[in-house]
Amino acid sequence: MYKNLRLLYITTKDLEEARTIGQKLVEQDLAACANILDGMESIYKWKGELQHDQECVLLIKTHYSRVKKVTRMIKDMHSYECPAIISLTITEDEGNQEYLEWLEKTSKQPFEM
């Protein structure tokens, strides 16, 4: 049964920001759950200069139907001008089916007439 679920990978400036964003998305049923991994170190270039930062990883499990709204909300709440929000497709029909059903039921946008 085709479920169309996503794992979103987001970086935030710190644990507090990850918690605030993750909590808001779960509260509003836009994500089934949020997983936070703190203590991430990032390397990138800014104006041609190498930067090293301390950041936090926020993983969001949600249904495809919510990805646009989730992205908009994260961009609104996030302290960065251009936050990292990338999407990975959860492989269909593998893993714990009851868990995938819970993800779908919790986060899929209800059909509105």
Next chain:
Amino acid sequence: MYKNLRLLYITTKDLEEARTIGQKLVEQDLAACANILDGMESIYKWKGELQHDQECVLLIKTHYSRVKKVTRMIKDMHSYECPAIISLTITEDEGNQEYLEWLEKTSKQPFEM
């Protein structure tokens, strides 16, 4: 050459549970390796109430032919009624080919006559 490898993302209640499950899967050649990231914070709803938990992330690299058996074994060993087990497809023909061959050789279910 089509390899059909998977990265499974699992959450456990603590480091000990991740170690026990990861070790069993590797021992029985149902996974080529397990990677554990401790100190994960999760946010979800339970009976309408927001929950914050400390959990652990267990990443399992294995062949597609093992995903069903791995899922059953994790559900049997896991302390949660409905553990998070999701599957990500490893992109074919990219990355270290020798490593992918090792993953395949180590975890693919042998052909039985």
Next chain:
Amino acid sequence: MYKNLRLLYITTKDLEEARTIGQKLVEQDLAACANILDGMESIYKWKGELQHDQECVLLIKTHYSRVKKVTRMIKDMHSYECPAIISLTITEDEGNQEYLEWLEKTSKQPFEM
């Protein structure tokens, strides 16, 4: 708009090795950014015996056109004979489009006449 971006998952022997590799890839515009998660515990078999190691996770965001060169460079710099380098495909047209454009612009191999 088709972007062809990848999240590479690499393991290294320690934080220092992850930093050295991540920094080199970003410096040479072979990756847009590197994210490092230290303190990973790995379980695998070596000559039939279970091994437990402390390792480090290095995540690299880059364009498909760079994956082969990135893989070669990591293998050259890495202390392991057969380092784990696996590739996950970033789902097209989802997440923060401005960020995906930045990833593409920063890491895509320039067209050469």
